[in-house]
Amino acid sequence: MVSLARKNLFQDLPRFVVAQAGIMFAVSLVTIQTGLFSGFSRSTSLLVDNSKADIWVASEDLRFLDLTVPIPLQRRNQAQQVQGVDRAEALILRGTVWRRSSTPLTSVRVVGFDPEGQLFQPKKLDQGTLSQLKQPYTVMVDRSDLDSLNVNRVGQVAKVGSFQARIVGLSKEMRSIVSPAFMFTSLENAYAYINSPIAEPPRNPPAPKPLTSTDQVSYILIRAEPGQDLQALKRRIEAALPDTRAYTRGEFADLNQRYWQKSTGVGFILGLGAAVGMIVGLVIVGQILYASVSDHLKEFGTLKAMGSPNWFIYSVIIRQALWMAVLGYIPGMALCIALGTWTLQTQAIEILISPMLATGVFGLTIVMCIGAAVFAIQKVTYVDPAIVFKA
Numbered sequence: 001m002v003s004l005a006r007k008n009l010f011q012d013l014p015r016f017v018v019a020q021a022g023i024m025f026a027v028s029l030v031t032i033q034t035g036l037f038s039g040f041s042r043s044t045s046l047l048v049d050n051s052k053a054d055i056w057v058a059s060e061d062l063r064f065l066d067l068t069v070p071i072p073l074q075r076r077n078q079a080q081q082v083q084g085v086d087r088a089e090a091l092i093l094r095g096t097v098w099r100r101s102s103t104p105l106t107s108v109r110v111v112g113f114d115p116e117g118q119l120f121q122p123k124k125l126d127q128g129t130l131s132q133l134k135q136p137y138t139v140m141v142d143r144s145d146l147d148s149l150n151v152n153r154v155g156q157v158a159k160v161g162s163f164q165a166r167i168v169g170l171s172k173e174m175r176s177i178v179s180p181a182f183m184f185t186s187l188e189n190a191y192a193y194i195n196s197p198i199a200e201p202p203r204n205p206p207a208p209k210p211l212t213s214t215d216q217v218s219y220i221l222i223r224a225e226p227g228q229d230l231q232a233l234k235r236r237i238e239a240a241l242p243d244t245r246a247y248t249r250g251e252f253a254d255l256n257q258r259y260w261q262k263s264t265g266v267g268f269i270l271g272l273g274a275a276v277g278m279i280v281g282l283v284i285v286g287q288i289l290y291a292s293v294s295d296h297l298k299e300f301g302t303l304k305a306m307g308s309p310n311w312f313i314y315s316v317i318i319r320q321a322l323w324m325a326v327l328g329y330i331p332g333m334a335l336c337i338a339l340g341t342w343t344l345q346t347q348a349i350e351i352l353i354s355p356m357l358a359t360g361v362f363g364l365t366i367v368m369c370i371g372a373a374v375f376a377i378q379k380v381t382y383v384d385p386a387i388v389f390k391a
Contacts, residue, residue, distance in 0.1 A: 022284030023328025024335070026368065031336040031361050032351060033274040037266070039350035043177040044260045045253035047093070047111065050174070053119045053221035054230060056252045057237060060245045064259040065093070065252075066109070066179065070216035075241050077213065079220050082240050084233045087223040089117045090211075092190040094218065095180065098165070100158040103150045107180035108160070112190020112217075119221040122184050127154050128169020133186045136207040140169040144346070145181035161196030163205055177349060178260055187211055222246075321373035322366065329365045333358060 042049065047065065048056065057079060059069040079088040092112030097105050113120045115130040122130075126143050133140065139160075146152055157166045165183070174182055185193070188208035211217075220241075224233055234246040247255065260266070333353075340351035 019284060019324055020328045020331075022280065023324060023365065023369070024332040026280055026284075027329050027332030027361060027365055028336055029276065029280075030274045030364060031333060031353060031357065032339065033270045034357055034361070035336065035340060035351035035353045037270040038352035038354070038357065040177050040266055040270075041257045041261060042350060042352060043175075045256045046174065046176045047120075047182075048249060048253045048256065050123055051120045051221060051249065052223065053089075053249060054224040054228075055222035055234060055237065055246050055248055057220035057222060057241060057244050057246050058218070060243050062245060065256045066095070068218060070218060071220070071244060072213060073211050073215050073217050074213040075244065076217070076220050078241050079222055079237060082233070082236050084225050084228040084236065085222055086225045087118060089114050089119045089221045090187060090217040091120055091219040091221055092187060092194070092217050094190070094194040096160055096194055098149055098158055098160055098181075098183070100150045100156075106149055108149070108183045109180050110160075110190045110193055111182050111184045112187045113184070115186055119223055122171040122174050122182075124172040124174075126170040126172045130169075132168040133184070133189070135168070137163050137165055137189055137192075137205070138168045138185065139165045139189070140171055140184040141167060141181060142174045143170045143172055144175045146170075148181055160193045163192060163196055165193070173344065173350075175349070187217070191215060220244075317373050318370060321369040325362075325365045325369040328369075329362055333361070 045065070057071075057075065059071050062068040073090055076088045076090045079085055090113075092110065094110050096108060096110055098108040099105050111122075115133040122140060122142075125140075128140060132138055141149060141151075149158065151158065151167060154167050154170060157164050159165065160183070165185075171182075171184065174184075176182070186208075188210060191211055192208040222233075222237065224230060230248050234248070237246045238244060336351070337353060340353055343349045343351055
């Protein structure tokens, strides 16, 4: 049975290559579209996932990460007094404008944090050290955002608000699909940037002042003491900090992902692309198998005349479909992994191909090919063995 299936499959190589190209296209389209959707979802919660905080505290009016109302820095001191809290740190997240010489304005997302803190740091620093951010008006950006910010190396200077911003370091893989370029800096620098008007920078700007308890920040990051029940700790934090809501890191990441999935058509568009890929693959494989069966009707008639049961003939066709699935899936998935690696390294856009996704696409490929084989089987079902004796 195996040799007959292989013989039928490889007898017409041009037709076989066309079939495999169709399956590769279907596998690639489904994998890339689904991987992009997974990567897009993860990108929306990039800053949350990158933190080491157990709990994020925000205003009770929060909609998602980039849409919230500031809270006073005093909430950090209050959180530190709550039973079960090991450490509390502030985080500023606000949008502003980046300008360099005579180039057009560019939006940036200011991320202010404590360079000596433990709960938030940009991952994978490519150049520079976090301690450099303690200097006045120094920033870090992601290497993948250099072109959009019209800079190309550490040491260059731009203008943010009415102050200069000197690049002292570069991060890697800290780019979000749904957000402008991240600009990492200290809390003091961040507060100065977001509260300054867009104007010509002063010749000798004063150093940013330390934040006071009444100054506004975006979030309070909490690390719980070992063994703490996070749900109970959340309730204690909300009771101690007026007008706030507390979320575990996982809950906050899910909140952001759900917002972007439901408020945009990205999920529908990517899902539609995956469905189109499956339909195209199904049609191509179905046509190839149907044509192969038509070309070998006399051989199948001979098998029937010799007394071969229908299930034996059906198994030959299904085995052909399984060979096509495997031989189309392997190069298609290899192409997707290579493409995902390239986009992550060059564009910081993640095509997330997890083992579960790869396994699921393999299962879909097999179902697609076997489904196509069903149409071909219909051609054989009513074959008259007498066809062997016709001229």
